[in-house]
Amino acid sequence: MQGYPRFCGTVVGMAPTSAAAYTAAGLSGLNEHQVLSVLLHLAPVDAARVSMTSKSEMFHRSALMDTLWERHVRLLPLLFTLTVGRPEGVPPSSGLWIAPASDPHLRRLQASGTPQEYSVDVRVVKKDAFGPEPARVDVSFVPPGHLESQRVTVSFPDTNGNAGTRIPMGLQDGASVNISGFEETDATQANQLKAGMLDQALAAGQYAANIKPEEADKRGVFVASRLEYERDAGVLAGSRRLQGRRLGNAAAQNTAVIVLYEPCGNSLKADTTKDRLQSAFFDNTAGSFNQVLGTCSRQTVSFTGDIVGPIQGCPDSSDVWATYNKIREQLEGQPEWDNNEFKLMILPATWLASIGVGTIGGGLTWYREEYIADPVMFLHEIGHNWKLHHAATAFTSAEYADTSSAMGYCCRTRCYNFLHSWQLGFAEYTEEVLQLETLTSGESKGIALKAIGTEVSSGVKIQMPSSSETNGLPAFLVLSWRAKLGTDQYLQGSSHGNKVNVNHWDGDSRTDASITFLLHETGMAAVLTLVAASSDICPLSVLELTALAGTNRHFHQMQWPRSSILWPVDDTLHLTDRGQNISATLVRLGERLRSPAVARAAKVLGRADCFCAWAEEDRCRAAWAIAAVLSSVAWSDLDSPIYLARFLALGLVAPAPWASLSTASAVLQMVWFERSCSDAMVQFKEVGIGKLLAQLVRHASAAVQHVALHAIDHLTVLSCEYTDLLEISATDAVPMVISIAQSGSYTNKLLAVSIISGLSFYDAERLQSAIPTLVHLLGHPKARMKDEAGEALFVLMSAGPDACMEAFKHGCVPVLIENLRCYSCQPQPLIRCLGILARQGVGRQVALQRGILPLLRQRLEEETSGFMAECILDLLRAYGDHVPQSLA
Structure with missing residues (x-):
C-alpha cells in the first residue's frame, strides 16, 4: 500500500454537550446519549491535526495539556494507512x-x-x-x-x-x-x-x-x-425480484433456503434440526437472526423461506463448490431450492475446514453446525454476500479486531459499524462533508454527532484533499457516535458503548468490498487528535514497535505496533500561560522521565509484573507532552531556563529504546527555538544531546531518523562562529547520515544532504566520503534534490584540491553542465562548483568538450540578476584564453 498518505494520532479526552447547546443547534428532541457536539480544529501545516473538544466548554490549550499531564489520560497512538476508492456511481474498473x-x-x-x-x-x-x-x-x-x-x-x-x-x-x-x-x-x-x-x-x-x-x-x-x-463485479442477491426493494446492498425483502446436509457419511448432531434452525433464523423471537437483523436495519430488512433436510449425498471433493454443486444437483427443480435466492448450507465440522464461508457478492453461505445458534454468524456470512469485508482495527493483521461490528470476531451479538451500515443502506452521512483544505490554522468547526443507533443520518465525513499520492481521488475519515441505543443496543455491557469511532475505508462506493479500519474509539471526557504525516516519513515497513499499557499485562515482552505524533515543528499550542506554571509543568514532566517517579506510580498498581509496562508507557507520555509544551515556548520565556534545559536533557539521554520517536521529538523541540550559542546549548552539549541524536539517527525507523535529522540540520545552521555546537561531526552519526543520503526516503535524503553541507564547514575532511553520493544525487529526478546536492558539493570542494579531484573522478563535471542546461535547477551552486574546479585546473578539458562556454554565454545573455551575471563572468574568466574565441 505504498504511495498513500500515512496518519499518526493520539487520543486524549472528549465531553458531552449541554441541553442548551442541543436547543441552539436545532436538536432539542435528542438527549445527551443521542448526540455529541464536538469542535473540530484542523491545522494545515506539515501535518493536519483534528482536535475534538466540548462545545459547551472550550478548553484552553493549557487546560487540555493539564488533562494529559496530571490526570494521565490514556494515550493510544496508532499508525494507519488511508487509501482511496472510486466515487459512487462509477462503473466497475x-x-x-x-x-x-x-x-x-x-x-x-x-x-x-x-x-x-x-x-x-x-x-x-x-x-x-x-x-x-x-x-x-x-x-x-x-x-x-x-x-x-x-x-x-x-x-x-x-x-x-x-x-x-x-x-x-x-x-x-x-x-x-x-x-x-x-x-x-x-x-x-x-x-x-x-x-x-x-x-x-x-x-x-x-x-x-x-x-x-x-x-x-x-x-x-x-x-x-x-x-x-x-472490480466490484459481484451480483447482489435480491436484485431480480420486484419486492426486493434495495436500500443499499441489502434488499428489503429476502428469501432463503437452509439446507441441512450430511456429506459422505458425516452426520449432523442430533440437535441440529429444522425446528432449531426455524427458531434461530426465521422466527422473530428474541435473539434470532431475523429479530437481530430487524434491529440492525431499523426494521427495514427481513428474511422468509424454507428449511430442507437433513439430506445425504457424497460430493467428489470436500471443497465448498463441490459441496454446493452436489446439493444443487439433488435439490434443483424443487420449489424450496428454486424459489429462494439465498442458499445457506449447514455442514458437520468434520466436512467444513472453516467456521463460516460466504461468497463476496451473490447469495451462498456455508456454516459449521456448532454456530447456528449465534445470530451474528449469519449476519457475518450474509454480510459477505452483501459485499462487506471484515471490521479491523488500525492494522490489517487485526482483521477481525473491531468487535463493535458484526463483521468483526464471532460470536457476540452486534449490529454493523457505521461504514457497513452505510453500505447496506441502514445509515447515511450527514449532509455536510467537512473539507480539510478549507480549514486553516486557528479556525474551528462546531458539529453535532448524532448516535447512529437512533439516527439514520449520523456519520460525519472528513474529506482529505486529493493528491498525486492518492491518484487524484479524495481520501476520508468518518466520525460516528456509538451510544448503546437502537441499533447499538447490543453494545450494552461492552467497552464499545458511548464512544466516538474514527474509521477509514479504502473506497467510497457501497459495493466496494474493502476492509474497514477502526482507528480510534474515544470516550466521553476526551479529546481526539490526529496528526497526518507523509508516507516518506512514516512507512509501515519501519513502524516503531513498543508496548501499550493495559493491552497485555506482559506487553513489554510482546511486539505491539505503535507510532506517535510527528509534531510539526512550525506549529505551536499557543499556550496562554508562558511563565511559572509552564516551568512547573516541565519539572513534573521531567520527573516522569526518570525511574524513581515511575517506580512510585507503578507501586500504586500493586502488580510487580506491571512495573515495566507502566514505566515504559509513562516515559513515552512524558516525552510527548514535553514536545508539545516546548512547541509554544522558548527557554527565555521560562523561569530558571538553564536549570530546566539541563534537567530535561538529563532525563531524555537516559536509555529508552522503546520511546525513540517521542524522545527524538522532545529533543527537536528543545533545540528548535535556539538561534545562537545560548547557555541552554552549552547544557545540551555537556549532558550529551549530540550523542543521543547520533543514536537516534541510526534507528531502524525512518520516522525516528526523520525527527533526529531535523534536529541535527537545525543545529548545523545556528550562528555560532562556525562551531559544531553539540560536536555531531565527532560522533558516528556522520556515516549514518551519508548512508541515509544514499538510500533513505526522499524527505530524509533531503535532510541528510543539508546536514552534510552544514557539517562540512566544521569537518570537511571527514565528510569527504560523501562526495560520490552527492555527485550521484546531482542526477536525481527532482530539482530540489539536485540543488541541495550542488550546495553540499560546493562546500566540500571549497576545502581544497583533493575534494575537487575526488568529485571529478566520480564524474561531476558532465552532470553539473547538464543541470546548468536545466532551467528548473538553481544555477548558483552549479556555477560555483564549476568555478572551483576550473580555478583548481580540474576537469577543464571535459567541461570545454561538453560545451560549457557556449552554455555560459547563453545563460549570460538571458540572466536578469546582476549578482548571477557576475558569477557567470567570474567563471568565464577562469577559462582564460578560451573566452575570446568562444565569444567571437
Missing part, C-alpha cells in the same frame, strides 16, 4: 495483481513448464475461522473446455496462503479475469499449497480426527503469476 518474480515456488514452475493464460469467470469466497490467523480467500475457476469437476483453486504467491488482506479486495464472486500462471502437477506440492491456505488451528483439529482436509479437497492448484480482473 479493472484491477491488476502481479506475483513477485522472486517467489521460489513460481521460479521452480517457470523453470519446468510453460505459463498458461485463461480468460474465465472466477468464484470467490471468504473463509472465516475467527482465530489469530488472517481469514483466507478461496478463488477458483474451471479452465475453458473442462468440466465443473475439474475446477482448480488459485494459489497467490507471497500472500500468506491467500490471506484476505493481501488478495485484491476488488475481486468479487463472478468476476471476469485474465489469469496467467502454472498448474501445479506435483501432487505433494499441490497438497502443501492447499494446506497453507487453511486455518492451521482448525486444520489441526481435523488432523486429530484423522482427516486431512488438503487431501479431501480434490481440486487441482493453479499458481497465479498475473491477474487482471473486473
